[in-house]
Amino acid sequence: MKRIAVMTSGGDAPGMNAAVRAVVRKGIFHGLEVYGIKRGYAGLISGEFERMELSSVADIIHKGGTVLRTARCPEFKNPKVQQEAAELLKAKGIDGIIVIGGDGSFMGAKALSNLGIPTIGIPGTIDNDIPCTDYCIGFDTAVNTAIDAINKIRDTATSHERTFVVEVMGRDAGDIALAAGLAGGAESILIPEVETNLDVVIHRLQQGQKRGKLHSIIVVAEGVASGFEIGKIIEERTGFDTRVIVLGHIQRGGSPTSFDRILASRLAAKAVDLLLANEGGKMVGIINNKIVATDIDEALKQKHTIDKEMYELAKILSI
Template sequence: MKRIAVMTSGGDAPGMNAAVRAVVRKGIYHGLEVYGIKRGFAGLIIGEMEKMELSSVADIIHRGGTILRTARCDEFKDPEVQKKAVELLREKGIDGIIVIGGDGSFMGARALSNLGIPTIGIPGTIDNDIPSTDYSIGFDTAVNTAIDAINKIRDTATSHERTFVVEVMGRNAGDIALASGLAGGAESILIPEEEVSLEEVVKRLLQGSKRGKLHSIIVVAEGVASGNDVGEYIKGKTGFDTRVIVLGHVQRGGAPSSFDRILASRLAAKAVDLLLDNEAGKMVGLINNNVVATEIKEALSQKHEIDKEMLELARILSI
């Protein structure tokens, strides 16, 4: 193993730059040449890469987004395109690749490993929907962004005695909604993993109103319903002054939290070690605060699970 490459793929996540920095510096520390592939698999298939030096990753650990840029590339699902990418990598002397991204990126990483290019995946997605790790890079920062917004919304909700519906991201996972809803004291949390009827949400709102509650926060994961639809339903059933806030892509931006910077650095360092040990087709993750490696095939075969105890706690504390 003399020359490796690193890429960021799929949706950007705060902490990706910290991971790129750790890959480059850990690799150079061990005498490797490290190349950065621009724009994920879209850049890989056209050979868009450059050699990274220590100075290439200076002053990026605190920056959101990714200096390598990122893109989605459906074209890479084609086996013929994958084979051409492998030929290109071999021409450039790349001995191994580290892919930072979500489940779609891991599928691409697995394909490269199956074709003979040792590849390691690092989970980087705000959705936190990757099995075999307690946390993915970017999740903590996204939750803190959502909580900050909920805190501000609660101030105006209190002042105007309003009900606010806050729609957060997460694709088909409810982790952001659950964590930000619990930390933000939401009255109801709607997530894809747990069926909750809007009738029940309305019932809780009316019960709260009867005991003198003048404002409420409802957190909705984008994968379960539209915040606007939920808001219209609540307003129609209760007559309450109801407003809707869709946080959207603001949750992807901003400086990564200290947790995400440390997580990214630990996972990236382990990924380099795995390549040096001639490991391939694996992902790194954090389980019970230990950095572990899991076969990508095994991780992708598992179903993402929500923390049911946390969900129950959120329900109890919002009575």
């Protein structure tokens, strides 16, 4: 193993830069040449390779987004395109590649491994929906961004005695909504993994009003329904003054938390170690605070699940 490459793919996540930095510096420490591939699989196909030096990753650990840029690349699902990409990597003398991203990125990593390119996946997605790891890079920062917004919303909600519906990201996974809702003291949390019953939500709002509550916060993951739809139904059925906030892409940006910076650094270091051992077709993750490696095949076969005990706790504490 003499020359490796690193890329970020799919949706960006705070902490990706910390992971890129760790790959480059750990690789150089062990005498490797490290190349950055710009714009994910799209850049791989078009040959956007850049030699990375120690100075290439200076002053990026605290930055959100990704200095390597990222892009969606549906054409990489084509086996012919995958074969061409593998041949390009071999032509450039790349002995192994590290892919930072979500499940779609891992599918591409699996394909490259099957074509003879040792590939390691690092889970980087604010949705936190990759199996075989307790946390993905970017999740903690996204949750803290949502909590900060909820704290500010609560101030104005109290002043005007309003109900606020806060829509957070999470098309297929409710991790952000659940964590932000629990930490933010939301009255109700609506997530894709649990069937939504608006009758229960409305009953809780009405009970809260009867005991003198001045405001209410409802956190809804985007995969459940539009926050505006939920807000409209609540206002029509209760008569409560209701406002809707869609946090959207601000959850993707911002300086990563210390947790995400450390997680990214540890995962990236492990990924380089695996390539140095000529291992591929694996993902790295953190389980019970230990860095572990799992076959990408195994991770892709499993289904992400929500912490049901945590969900029930949130309901209990919001009575």
